[in-house]
Amino acid sequence: KQEVTQIPAALSVPEGENLVLNCSFTDSAIYNLQWFRQDPGKGLTSLLLIQSSQREQTSGRLNASLDKSSGRSTLYIAASQPGDSATYLCAVSWGDKIIFGKGTRLHILP
């Protein structure tokens, strides 16, 4: 059974710290993995998309890595800011379906 798990469910860190969000998945035969940001009451904002052939993607202060063999992806946020507070979702595509994790609620403390 294909599953996506995100740990922790919630995280609070002081402003300026670097942090890592984790996403794990069963069945390593993925097509791609995508990280999203979701603000309360809002839609999804795509942050980074990693194809199955890639190891990492970077955008500004964000870096996402992918290790298919271990079924893991991490989202690294450097120099966190209060504006980074949101829920971060990981979505894994196996071609015939996309499964979302439940997300990590991130709170950056000013």
Add this chain to the structure above:
Amino acid sequence: GAVVSQHPSWVICKSGTSVKIECRSLDFQATTMFWYRQFPKQSLMLMATSNEGSKATYEQGVEKDKFLINHASLTLSTLTVTSAHPEDSSFYICSAGLKGGLVITDTQYFGPGTRLTVL
């Protein structure tokens, strides 16, 4: 880049009424569109897969007579929540895959979502 829009972004309706949500791919053709639902503090769950010109495929547990999906063109899919009830209040998001040789393995582009509140 590929853009997907949804309309309306939020809607409040009375119990028993029907609500239509539109999903449009603005600058590309989408052979397949997907509809997701997200209840509070839950992950997004796929409701149905909509293929242009054919009937939608619903996930287990999703009532096809209640959630009517129409994919009349390569740029538009609609989700109609019929006889809405408070338990249908949720966040509905659509996504669209680029037209091409590959379909659902293509990158999906997500709409901004529609928040439905049924009183």
